[in-house]
Amino acid sequence: MFITKKDLLNETGISYGQLYRWKREGLIPEEWFIKQPSFTGQETVFPRKQILSRIKAIQELKDKYSLEELAKILSPEVAERYFTTEDLKVIEEIKDNLIPAFVQGFQKSNFLFIEVLIMIALSEFMEHSDMSRGQLIEIVEGLKGYLPKMKSTGFILLLFDRQKDYYATIYEEQAQIYIDSRLNIVKEIHLADLSNKLKLKYRNSFNFRFDDEDEKVSKEFNTEGFEVNPA
Amino acid sequence: MRRNILALGERSIQGDYGMVTAAGELAIEESTIKRLSAAGSVTISHSQIKKGKVAGSLLAEASDFQELKAFGSTEIHGICKGNLCSFAGAIAAELLECKVLHNSSGSKRSNLSNSNEWSGAFHAVTFESASALTLNFEYRFQNIISTEALHSDHEIECENFYSLSQLSAVAVNAEYIFLLNGESIRVDQVTGSHVKIKNSFRPDKKFKQIPKYGSYKGRNGKKSIALIHTIEADHIEIESTRAQLVCGEQVNIGDLCIIDRVEYRESIQISEKAVVNEVVKV
Numbered sequence: 043m044f045i046t047k048k049d050l051l052n053e054t055g056i057s058y059g060q061l062y063r064w065k066r067e068g069l070i071p072e073e074w075f076i077k078q079p080s081f082t083g084q085e086t087v088f089p090r091k092q093i094l095s096r097i098k099a100i101q102e103l104k105d106k107y108s109l110e111e112l113a114k115i116l117s118p119e120v121a122e123r124y125f126t127t128e129d130l131k132v133i134e135e136i137k138d139n140l141i142p143a144f145v146q147g148f149q150k151s152n153f154l155f156i157e158v159l160i161m162i163a164l165s166e167f168m169e170h171s172d173m174s175r176g177q178l179i180e181i182v183e184g185l186k187g188y189l190p191k192m193k194s195t196g197f198i199l200l201l202f203d204r205q206k207d208y209y210a211t212i213y214e215e216q217a218q219i220y221i222d223s224r225l226n227i228v229k230e231i232h233l234a235d236l237s238n239k240l241k242l243k244y245r246n247s248f249n250f251r252f253d254d255e256d257e258k259v260s261k262e263f264n265t266e267g268f269e270v271n272p273a
Numbered sequence: 274m275r276r277n278i279l280a281l282g283e284r285s286i287q288g289d290y291g292m293v294t295a296a297g298e299l300a301i302e303e304s305t306i307k308r309l310s311a312a313g314s315v316t317i318s319h320s321q322i323k324k325g326k327v328a329g330s331l332l333a334e335a336s337d338f339q340e341l342k343a344f345g346s347t348e349i350h351g352i353c354k355g356n357l358c359s360f361a362g363a364i365a366a367e368l369l370e371c372k373v374l375h376n377s378s379g380s381k382r383s384n385l386s387n388s389n390e391w392s393g394a395f396h397a398v399t400f401e402s403a404s405a406l407t408l409n410f411e412y413r414f415q416n417i418i419s420t421e422a423l424h425s426d427h428e429i430e431c432e433n434f435y436s437l438s439q440l441s442a443v444a445v446n447a448e449y450i451f452l453l454n455g456e457s458i459r460v461d462q463v464t465g466s467h468v469k470i471k472n473s474f475r476p477d478k479k480f481k482q483i484p485k486y487g488s489y490k491g492r493n494g495k496k497s498i499a500l501i502h503t504i505e506a507d508h509i510e511i512e513s514t515r516a517q518l519v520c521g522e523q524v525n526i527g528d529l530c531i532i533d534r535v536e537y538r539e540s541i542q543i544s545e546k547a548v549v550n551e552v553v554k555v
Contacts, residue, residue: 057466058522059466059506059507063466066446066447
């Protein structure tokens with residue numbers, strides 16, 4: 043679950059200077075630097091999955107964006123805009139035929155950024171599972187009350203089933219969670235990863251927070267789909 | 274044509290001025306002033322001041338200063354901008370953006386117990402602290418140069434950090450860190466690309482290129498030991514330092530260092546006058 047700083051530097055090939063520069067620039071959240079006792083007094087460990095994925099993203103993008111731009115792109119803050127059903131049609135990862143189901147589930151037609159992330163995650167999941175439209179609506183209805191309270195994307199969406207009946211839970215990235223072992227976890231989706239990809243891919247389509255900068259980036263990141271991590 | 278004014282008592286001015294000299298209560302609104310010298314209570318709003326010197330209390334709102342020196346108490350409302358701003362005394366700012374921001378001591382030597390009180394938000398290319406200060410306000414500084422006691426309960430972050438005097442902080446994280454082994458250095462964690470802890474300071478090319486107000490000559494530190502728990506950086510060069518853990522790519526442990534454990538990735542040099550308990554190549 044955690045990776046030590048030494049192992050992180052070895053695995054990723056980055057230096058101390060880069061690590062701490064990226065921390066200063068806000069590319070790596072301060073809360074990922076977790077102090078724990080060790081034989082040298084104290085050592086820093088990181089949430090393994092998140093930090094490796096973040097460093098990979100930084101390494102891939104740092105030559106195309108300034109560190110300041112990257113910090114905005116990778117920011118966990120929820121983009122402050124509402125998405126209409128017309129906006130949803132622009133997002134390829136949300137299947138057009140599912141939009142009415144989301145409207146029915148959320149019981150509205152203007153959506154928060156975090157709700158859009160949930161739609162993407164569920165759309166992707168539906169493509170690779172036998173979850174029915176009715177079950178999708180039930181999950182949305184079950185989650186919708188919690189989503190407006192989430193002010194960052196630092197959450198994980200967990201989907202699990204019990205005898206083909208699907209359920210979901212959302213918890214903060216750093217939180218420990220213990221699920222009834224009778225339930226089968228079928229997907230684990232880091233909303234921050236989805237958010238980064240969404241912001242990158244559609245930065246020209248939507249007024250995300252960083253869109254007041256020059257619009258030099260077009261669709262160079264469009265080739266990559268929104269993969270979600272298998273559980 | 275620009276006018277010159279000598280204002281005594283209570284005055285309000287508005288317009289384009291050459292030299293304004295005032296004592297008492299002066300209110301400046303929507304004005305452009307080439308040179309302002311004032312003692313007393315001064316309010317400046319929506320104005321541009323080329324060169325200003327104020328002693329007493331200053332309230333500035335949404336104004337630009339080419340050069341401002343304020344002695345006494347200062348309040349900044351809205352966003353004020355400056356090329357060089359120097360303050361001796363307390364300052365509270367909603368947001369002050371400067372190229373060079375200077376915390377001045379006036380004439381007498383200060384310490385943390387009688388330090389200037391700063392609050393609010395400050396952005397600057399270079400922040401020079403020539404008077405004892407606690408960094409407990411919101412800031413964004415590219416360079417920090419401290420020649421008097423500096424304290425922070427949080428991590429100090431900037432690009433280039435020079436401490437030429439007393440320093441106590443939870444952590445310092447900067448691209449380049451220079452600590453002069455002076456009166457007392459106590460920091461839990463020092464991290465960055467380059468870390469130097471030395472017994473003497475000579476301004477090098479890098480330092481000379483930093484925009485600043487003060488003039489800095491070489492200086493020698495006092496014979497003391499810097500107390501640091503962990504140092505992590507690509508290039509580390511330290512003298513007279515007591516540390517539990519030193520981790521770096523290229524590490525140079527100089528005279529009078531006492532280090533529990535050194536982890537290096539590329540190269541290591543250890544002075545014969547240093548004590549290092551454990552050295553590990555990682």
